[in-house]
Amino acid sequence: MRGFGFYRLHGTWTLTKRELKKWFNNPIVLLVTIVQPIVWMVLFGKAMNLGAMLSNLPPDLGQQIMRSTFGTSDYFSYMAIGMISFTIMFTSMFGGMSIVWDRRLGFLDKVLSTPVSRATVVIAKGLNAAVRSLFQAFVILGVAAMLGLSFSSTFSPLNLLPIILAICLLSMGLSTIFVAMAVRATRFETPMALVNLVNLPFMFASNVFVPFSMMPSWLQTIARVNPISYFTDAIRQLTVFEMDVSTLVLDFVFLGAFTLVIFALGAFLAVRYLSR
Amino acid sequence: MVKNVIVAEKLTRVFNGLTAVDRVSFVVRAGEIFGFLGPNGAGKTTTIKMLTTVLKPTSGRASVFGYDVVKEDSMVRQVIGVVPQEYTADEDLTGYENVMLCASLYGIPREVAKRRAAQLLDLVNLSRFKDKPVEFYSGGMRRRLELACGLINRPKVLFLDEPTLGLDVQTRTTIWEYIRKLRREYGITIFMTTHYLEEADALCDRIAIIDRGRILVIGRPGDLKKNLGGDIIVLSVDTRADVSRIIKRVKNVKEVIRQNETYRIKASLGRLTAPRIIEVLRKHGVSVTKLSLSEPTLNDVYLEFTGRSIRDAEKSPDDVHRQLVTIRRART
Ligand SMILES: Nc1ncnc2c1ncn2[C@@H]1O[C@H](COP(=O)(O)OP(=O)(O)OP(=O)(O)O)[C@@H](O)[C@H]1O
Numbered sequence: 001m002r003g004f005g006f007y008r009l010h011g012t013w014t015l016t017k018r019e020l021k022k023w024f025n026n027p028i029v030l031l032v033t034i035v036q037p038i039v040w041m042v043l044f045g046k047a048m049n050l051g052a053m054l055s056n057l058p059p060d061l062g063q064q065i066m067r068s069t070f071g072t073s074d075y076f077s078y079m080a081i082g083m084i085s086f087t088i089m090f091t092s093m094f095g096g097m098s099i100v101w102d103r104r105l106g107f108l109d110k111v112l113s114t115p116v117s118r119a120t121v122v123i124a125k126g127l128n129a130a131v132r133s134l135f136q137a138f139v140i141l142g143v144a145a146m147l148g149l150s151f152s153s154t155f156s157p158l159n160l161l162p163i164i165l166a167i168c169l170l171s172m173g174l175s176t177i178f179v180a181m182a183v184r185a186t187r188f189e190t191p192m193a194l195v196n197l198v199n200l201p202f203m204f205a206s207n208v209f210v211p212f213s214m215m216p217s218w219l220q221t222i223a224r225v226n227p228i229s230y231f232t233d234a235i236r237q238l239t240v241f242e243m244d245v246s247t248l249v250l251d252f253v254f255l256g257a258f259t260l261v262i263f264a265l266g267a268f269l270a271v272r273y274l275s276r
Numbered sequence: 277m278v279k280n281v282i283v284a285e286k287l288t289r290v291f292n293g294l295t296a297v298d299r300v301s302f303v304v305r306a307g308e309i310f311g312f313l314g315p316n317g318a319g320k321t322t323t324i325k326m327l328t329t330v331l332k333p334t335s336g337r338a339s340v341f342g343y344d345v346v347k348e349d350s351m352v353r354q355v356i357g358v359v360p361q362e363y364t365a366d367e368d369l370t371g372y373e374n375v376m377l378c379a380s381l382y383g384i385p386r387e388v389a390k391r392r393a394a395q396l397l398d399l400v401n402l403s404r405f406k407d408k409p410v411e412f413y414s415g416g417m418r419r420r421l422e423l424a425c426g427l428i429n430r431p432k433v434l435f436l437d438e439p440t441l442g443l444d445v446q447t448r449t450t451i452w453e454y455i456r457k458l459r460r461e462y463g464i465t466i467f468m469t470t471h472y473l474e475e476a477d478a479l480c481d482r483i484a485i486i487d488r489g490r491i492l493v494i495g496r497p498g499d500l501k502k503n504l505g506g507d508i509i510v511l512s513v514d515t516r517a518d519v520s521r522i523i524k525r526v527k528n529v530k531e532v533i534r535q536n537e538t539y540r541i542k543a544s545l546g547r548l549t550a551p552r553i554i555e556v557l558r559k560h561g562v563s564v565t566k567l568s569l570s571e572p573t574l575n576d577v578y579l580e581f582t583g584r585s586i587r588d589a590e591k592s593p594d595d596v597h598r599q600l601v602t603i604r605r606a607r608t
């Protein structure tokens with residue numbers, strides 16, 4: 001298909017760099033992207049401590065119940081990883097939506113009149129979202145480690161590689177599908193409302209905050225097909241859970257399939273609309 | 277060398293039932309400054325977007341430098357430069373960084389780009405400010421920066437969408453100088469749009485008057501004025517009665533339009549005809565209280581073809597500039 005022009009990606013780096021520069025040059029935005037997930041993590045993980053409910057029990061029994069329901073020795077370790085999903089979802093969706101601005105300001109049309117291919121514009125958005133997500137994920141992981149995140153015995157620095165892969169998959173997929181949705185909108189409010197509509201249900205109908213076993217069965221059914229659950233579980237397997245390789249593989253298969261589908265669909269729709 | 281640099285044949289674009297550009301046909305010759313003159317919403321930008329491969333025509337066809345804008349869009353993109361209506365430069369980056377950004381969109385090697393950026397910033401007199409963030413640029417400086425960006429790939433055809441929109445008269449004249457210089461020194465063919473009559477008059481070799489998506493007339497500004505067939509006499513009389521029939525009988529008078537006590541008369545040989553009209557009216561006991569005689573302006577041409585005066589300054593330059601800047605600021 002001609003419109004795709006995947007053979008000419010020279011502008012990808014230029015466009016990605018431009019956005020990252022905007023991000024790093026703006027100390028307030030940068031600060032917010034760092035501070036916000038930390039605040040959430042502290043609020044949810046420390047204040048809303050589900051583990052505290054078990055504190056009346058003898059410590060051994062409490063530990064055992066904690067392990068069998070959450071798979072971690074404390075709620076904070078469980079929650080902190082959930083925070084990574086939470087943050088990446090927001091960052092990726094907003095990252096994709098930022099194309100509304102490029103359009104409003106005429107920058108998009110200017111790029112479209114240069115030899116940069118349509119696909120490049122879309123991919124650059126995804127890469128930008130991926131870089132931001134990675135950055136935030138590692139900030140969260142680092143801060144959580146300082147706040148007492150207990151890594152499991154199966155954790156090793158090598159686990160960071162599949163973690164990076166999972167984050168790239170999810171954020172490229174999500175941002176691309178949001179580029180496709182936002183590329184038609186001329187106002188910022190429309191896709192913004194969409195993010196809010198999608199985000200919270202996706203969050204709460206998943207294992208981000210609580211494990212499947214603590215949900216009512218109808219919610220469990222939804223959470224078990226929610227790709228966010230698989231993403232979150234994959235990251236947990238690689239950090240705070242005692243890793244179960246077959247579960248991890250399943251997580252990746254599901255996550256990979258889902259993100260590939262939304263990436264392909266998003267890229268197809270966006271490129272088609274950009275060649276209107 | 278291609279002789280007809282831009283060829284448009286019945287170019288049409290429809291937006292959900294609204295025909296923004298309606299079967300537009302024209303030819304732009306090599307080395308020419310060709311202008312689209314029309315009010316807000318006439319379809320100028322939409323035409324430029326089709327010619328620059330950003331939008332696809334609904335029907336009709338167009339070619340730039342012999343390349344079809346739909347089938348050979350990537351070839352078209354190589355040979356054109358575009359200066360959009362909006363300020364698209366990145367506020368957070370410096371002028372120099374912006375030009376380099378444009379260069380890398382064209383895949384120009386860094387060393388070449390550096391040299392060209394310096395040259396172009398010099399051309400538009402921004403060398404002194406090249407390391408300042410664009411945020412601190414004035415409207416005129418921003419336009420000049422956009423101009424430099426549009427020239428980075430050494431285009432054979434340059435598209436300028438309202439190049440002086442929102443600029444004060446003085447800055448506008450400077451921009452005109454740059455545009456003339458480009459044509460003189462680089463032999464670039466220029467397609468521009470404007471809704472300023474003086475700009476079309478002063479700058480363009482040929483213009484097309486466009487209104488509601490349709491081209492009404494194409495020609496040299498001078499010829500268009502000449503073809504109107506005469507001068508314009510505007511006079512007021514001391515009676516409320518309609519005296520147009522009397523005026524119409526005077527020799528050389530071609531057309532009379534009455535607005536209360538004021539008459540707008542089109543006549544050839546205005547200098548001879550005006551005294552005759554006064555004379556004839558006096559014989560009928562009507563005296564002329566005010567009279568002005570003018571050679572036709574582009575505004576008269578515009579009036580002739582569209583039936584109304586161009587809404588020249590719907591928004592004051594200040595408003596437009598403020599609007600352009602606010603939109604930019606709104607982004608974080
Ligand atoms: N993307 C779009 N979707 C729907 N309608 C559009 C779109 N772009 C332009 N139009 C409509 O097409 C018509 C022509 O617009 P265009 O921008 O080409 O006018 P213009 O001559 O450039 O005006 P201006 O002087 O305001 O820039 C307008 O009525 C406008 O509302």
Ligand SMILES: [Mg+2]
Nearest residue numbers: 320321322361
């Ligand atoms: Mg316009």
